[in-house]
Amino acid sequence: MRPDPGEIRLAVEDIGHSYDGTRVLEGVSLELGRGEVTCLLGPSGCGKSTLLRIVAGVERQDEGVVVVGGRVVSDATRHMPPESRGIGLMFQDFALFPHLRIAQNVAFGLRGPAPERAERARALLARVGLERHGAKYPHQLSGGEQQRAALARALAPRPPILLMDEPFSGLDNRLRDGIRDETLDILKEEGTAVLLVTHEPEEAMRMADRIALMRDGRIVQQGAPYNIYNNPVDKEAAMFFSDINVIHGVVTNFATETPFGQFLTPGLADRADVEIIIRPQHLKMDFDRNGAGPLPTPSDGVPARGRVSRARFMGHRSIVELTMDHDGSQLKATVPGVFLPQPGTPLWLSLRRDRCFVFPCREQSVLKSPYFAQ
The missing domain is CATH 3.40.50.300 (P-loop containing nucleotide triphosphate hydrolases)
Structure with a gap:
């Protein structure tokens, strides 16, 4: 106002x-x-x-x-x-x-x-x-x-x-x-x-x-x-206010397929490159139980597996960095308190889809506002 x-x-x-x-x-x-x-x-x-x-x-x-x-x-x-x-x-x-x-x-x-x-x-x-x-x-x-x-x-x-x-x-x-x-x-x-x-x-x-x-x-x-x-x-x-994770994808029929499930991307042309942005605190981690971890909620989408590359305790939260199995990319998650899994530990990651933003890659165009993931 x-x-x-x-x-x-x-x-x-x-x-x-x-x-x-x-x-x-x-x-x-x-x-x-x-x-x-x-x-x-x-x-x-x-x-x-x-x-x-x-x-x-x-x-x-x-x-x-x-x-x-x-x-x-x-x-x-x-x-x-x-x-x-x-x-x-x-x-x-x-x-x-x-x-x-x-x-x-x-x-x-x-x-x-x-x-x-x-x-x-x-x-x-x-x-x-x-x-x-x-x-x-x-x-x-x-x-x-x-x-x-x-x-x-x-x-x-x-x-x-x-x-x-x-x-x-x-x-x-x-x-x-x-x-x-x-x-x-x-x-x-x-x-x-x-x-x-x-x-x-x-x-x-x-x-x-x-x-x-x-x-x-x-x-x-x-x-x-x-x-x-x-x-x-x-x-x-988004990046100016906090750390972010960037997940890349390509639009097909107004949707983008990722290892974390499908994201609706209306208004973007087919074959457009997009970036899905999520902050570390909005990633959810579960231990790998031979591929049979807890079922995700609809808002979490599809879990994807990664392995811990580094974990650090920062006083009021822990930062866990993971290398993802599907493409070797690095993602970072934060959780309150102490959580220090050993390097190599497999974990399932899922996204809070209501906290994701989808933007076209800058070299193509820049939107005035993000698409909230659906």
Whole structure:
């Protein structure tokens, strides 16, 4: 569901941009509502940070329009400077002024009487758990404390929009989850619209109301995290969020035969090469009982046999890699807890057909959405 038109804080429309003749953004459009966190997610070099700089006003797009709070701030004829846009900025290096105390850092961008500025800084420092650190200098704080101070400073002027560029990447893994959760709580309380750049799918899934998945300067898919994860637009989108297994097949009479049974593939021409995608956690394993294992359920299709090539325990789950008898391909399955069969152990694998996606091979064509296996 998109934001109510009256609640839209930011809209970018058909943004295009180039560097030295190389296209880095092409036709990028998105909207951001009050209190909404949208994550720009994608690999390094896909255009995420360039789009953030264009929204902030530190860079001007070649084509398209940027609208903040219903007001055009940048198009072909006008370009409002960053300080006039009412947008907060928060980056991975925190950018705190080393010569100012923490309370002075938080109050730096505020206007009005000194007592009011001091009170706003004090209240925000209390909200981020730094009420006892206002008199310290940045170098006297830990990385997590500096991150919280930077958040307080970014929120102090009550910006309707906050841009965050990989703000948690410099934090210790042990602290990151807790600080992300605390940050999200504060942003929701403030009603701030947030555009967050990250290359980590887990971070986007954890923080975002919406994810805009970018690749090669374009947004290839937008939606709620659940929908993006469970309805990937193509193989690469599925692969960005988790490991995948790929099973190849050829279409005949609108169906594809595989060692795991038949998959319906309507809309694809005969002899088209397809890829059936399934994540490791959706593979089901049973021990080979002389070919007489338990009968599969209809949703599991037909079991196929493989032999364990490697098994590893990862703390909360086990990863089992198998070499399949039918073609020597490698498939990977995960199960909760400890499951470490010895190499060479025969196992029957079956697929959760409701969790499979079928795509034509990329060299032929790319579908806008997958076929769910039937």
